Amino acid sequence: MLLDDKSVYLMRLGDNALVLSQRLSEWCGKGPAFEEDMALTNTALDLIGQARMWLSYAGEVEGRGRDEDALAFRRDSHEFTNLLLVEQPNGDYAHTLVRQFFFDVWHQLTLDALTRSSDDRIADIASKAIKEVAYHLRRSSDLVVRLGDGTAESRRRMQDAVDALWMYTGEMFKADETEELLGAQGLACDPSTLKDAWLAMVREVFAEATLTVPDSEWMQKGGKQGRHGEHLGLLLAEMQFLQRAYPNASW
């Protein structure tokens, strides 16, 4: 039971990093400025590295012989456990950045808690990842400020993105039994404890960015339990193509 919960939890961490990395890599060579192309690729690369660490560990704990690639390329969308936020399409650059910012704040808080995990390997992966994520957050929060408080058009685009993505943020803090259990054991972090800090950071950045925090309370949920929207299936069809078409090949 405990092993199951632990591998489920590790897979969630890996799936978030993997799916967001996949989305960012769709921008490859098409960013709005050279520096953004570099930064997007760099962030995608950091996240793929983190996905590999989490998924490898998840596969080991699960004990069914699945490695990082079996988990990434041979599961269907209902078996993916990423947050709905990270599977949302790139949209314009404002959507990509707001999605990144919402995720980065949560990611930083989560990893910070995980550096104190009772499981050494989790603490170790989190300590490596948090250095990269601190940089992601510095970059995304800085850009949110500059684009929110930029031109009338950039503010409108940013506010549209905030309004569109807001309903995917609630799920980040909704603990399920797995997270409550592992949280109580000091192995994982109970996400409901992160909500106030997340909101405080978002409010602070939005105040400087002259953006409005939406007051709508209705939130989508289900990603962690494998209930996704229509976009994830297409993302996986593309990502998994070679492994599915040539199942006996090694690459």
Added chain:
Amino acid sequence: MYAQMVDTGMKRVQGLDEMSAEERAFQEKIDAGIKIEAKDWMPEGYRRTLIRQISQHAHSEIVGQLPEGNWVTRAPTLKRKAILLAKIQDEAGHGLYLYSAAETLGVTRDQVYADLLSGKVKYSSIFNYPTTNWADIGTVGWLVDGAAIMNQIPLCRCSYGPYSRAMVRVCKEESFHQRQGYDLVMAMAKGTPEQKAMAQDALNRWWWPALMMFGPSDGESVHSAQSMQWKIKILSNDELRQKFVDQTVPQAEYLGLTIPDPDLKWNEDTGHYDFGEIDWEEFRQVVAGNGPCNRDRLRTRVKAWEDGEWFRDALLAHAEKKSERQVATAKAA
């Protein structure tokens, strides 16, 4: 090469006795192997030629992200995906160092880039070919980065300091890309029959365009002779192409792949491989804009630039607001 057929604007190469005192001193410095730095005097032709050459090279690095980006979302393992992302990031970085090197010659990156988007300045013909199967990604690393290194290693010794230093940095990363590309092709050439067929198909499609990267024979070209006198071109196109063929044939043999050239054979007398005729009409057409992907590549970059305009405008607007606020606070204090 990444910079192909660079026009020097010269009608013929001048001898030392026909030069002004300044020009002669400049040429003597080059002949003595002394590097020219950004602040040094240089002939206008040298400056303009270098701007063309360096910006073509930079554009190639930037456009070169597109054929590779075509497969980054479909890489078959997480490790291969990470390697490809890292390579693409390196190429974007090469583009940036090279634009900075061009800027030392008195142009701005935005001006130079506008010439790419308007189609006035080219990038390497090689990036106008499509990547249609996963083995293409390895083949591009092996052949395209391989050909680029052939050209760029000698350029590490070129006469212009900022360019030669950029080349030193770039070459280290390019050889890494080439090794990783070869490793990918190896995995496929030693893999299932389908994988081996993909590797062979990729080699069939990339071999001749890779040879075209070096450009037509220099022959009587005034531009090549002038560039060599200025030491911004070190070896002739044919010399570089021959070195590339000699290096690559045994690598293909080791993979068990066949180079698509019936005339390719070892020549005992010359100690080099003889190879078949290159289709220079295809090359001219690709350079003129009629390759399989020219329009798509340029359209993609133009669209990215136009879609990004609001983003760049907003960053400028924010920076202005910020400095106005600083001035206002300073006044109030």
